[in-house]
Amino acid sequence: MIKTLFTVAMAAGLGLSASAALAQTATSPTLDAIKAKGYVQCGVTGGVPGFSAPDENNVWAGLEVDYCRAVAAAIFNDAEAVRYTPLTAQERFTALSAGEIDILSRTTTWTMSRDTQLGIKVVGTMFYDGQGFLVRKEDGIASALDLSGAAICIESGTTTELNAADYFAANSLEFNTVVFVDQDEVVKAYEDGRCDVYTTDSSALAAERSKFADPSAHVILPDIISKEPLGPVVRQGDDGFFNVARWTYFALLEAEELGVSSANVDEMLASDNPAIKRLLGVEGDFGTPLGLTKDWAYQIIKLVGNYSESYEKHVGPSTAIGLARGLNALWRDGGIQYSPPIR
Numbered sequence: 001m002i003k004t005l006f007t008v009a010m011a012a013g014l015g016l017s018a019s020a021a022l023a024q025t026a027t028s029p030t031l032d033a034i035k036a037k038g039y040v041q042c043g044v045t046g047g048v049p050g051f052s053a054p055d056e057n058n059v060w061a062g063l064e065v066d067y068c069r070a071v072a073a074a075i076f077n078d079a080e081a082v083r084y085t086p087l088t089a090q091e092r093f094t095a096l097s098a099g100e101i102d103i104l105s106r107t108t109t110w111t112m113s114r115d116t117q118l119g120i121k122v123v124g125t126m127f128y129d130g131q132g133f134l135v136r137k138e139d140g141i142a143s144a145l146d147l148s149g150a151a152i153c154i155e156s157g158t159t160t161e162l163n164a165a166d167y168f169a170a171n172s173l174e175f176n177t178v179v180f181v182d183q184d185e186v187v188k189a190y191e192d193g194r195c196d197v198y199t200t201d202s203s204a205l206a207a208e209r210s211k212f213a214d215p216s217a218h219v220i221l222p223d224i225i226s227k228e229p230l231g232p233v234v235r236q237g238d239d240g241f242f243n244v245a246r247w248t249y250f251a252l253l254e255a256e257e258l259g260v261s262s263a264n265v266d267e268m269l270a271s272d273n274p275a276i277k278r279l280l281g282v283e284g285d286f287g288t289p290l291g292l293t294k295d296w297a298y299q300i301i302k303l304v305g306n307y308s309e310s311y312e313k314h315v316g317p318s319t320a321i322g323l324a325r326g327l328n329a330l331w332r333d334g335g336i337q338y339s340p341p342i343r
């Protein structure tokens with residue numbers, strides 16, 4: 001069913017043209033199915049601390065898990081209405097296409113071929129990353145250019161494999177890989193000394209290093225050889241759910257930009273700032289056209305927090321992962337995280 005929401009007269013007030021005024025509530029089979037079953041099925045990693053991994057209470061936690069929780073908060077007013085499916089890199093897109101999961105939130109790089117050839121859509125960039133190299137400190141390696149012929153541990157079905165091949169070829173280095181399907185095998189092979197080098201997204205290197213018996217015995221080389229914009233992914237062809245997924249991500253950013261957090265969101269309901277009123281559904285209704293309620297973003301912020309809260313809690317400088325905001329700072333703070341306006 002397609003429902004006309006705005007009259008032409010109302011549209012004038014929204015700054016929309018008469019044709020754009022025929023805005024619609026898109027139907028979303030995915031959203032309907034999620035509502036019917038009562039939870040969001042979220043595809044995650046097998047365990048990358050800070051991104052998605054079981055915590056000390058065996059509860060899934062991390063920046064990418066918080067994104068799944070935010071979607072559930074927006075739909076159900078309940079951030080815990082999520083079930084998690086751990087997936088290897090090779091399994092992830094098939095699981096999404098086959099409908100085994102609703103959202104893939106699993107250290108997944110946005111590339112053109114994935115976005116245009118797999119029947120999927122990347123929602124946005126939750127974490128701007130780049131590929132790096134982890135080596136043993138005792139080996140005294142200073143640069144990736146010193147890695148010719150070194151045994152390199154890699155997970156298959158990743159951009160990691162392709163970038164490393166490009167880099168070694170471009171620099172005329174001998175490329176010698178040891179490839180595994182499972183991340184645990186990759187890490188174990190590196191720890192056992194079967195490889196000299198472990199390469200993947202540098203955030204994941206920091207995450208894995210934090211789990212080693214002696215993290216200080218390993219160094220991440222300064223070289224970053226690729227762009228790895230990591231983001232959630234949904235199936236192509238359900239624009240309604242794509243919008244829910246995308247604006248959930250933007251709401252996390254917009255909340256940070258406007259200074260709205262889980263701690264102050266209730267006070268912020270009384271704010272005079274029109275942008276905060278729109279975000280929280282105090283003025284206007286941006287939720288109903290998504291198939292949600294008008295306090296959708298209030299629920300996200302109240303139950304999960306804003307982007308900065310998730311970042312600092314799971315991967316920020318005060319965590320064992322210890323990642324500075326860098327490119328993931330908001331645009332006004334020197335990074336490139338940016339939400340379009342909610343209006």
Ligand SMILES: N[C@@H](CCC(=O)N[C@@H](CS)C(=O)NCC(=O)O)C(=O)O
Nearest residue numbers: 045046089107108109158159183204
């Ligand atoms: N971002 C790259 C790499 C993704 C990837 O699979 N990274 C590994 C490195 S830690 C991972 O998340 N493994 C977790 C697992 O296999 O459970 C991609 O999208 O291809």
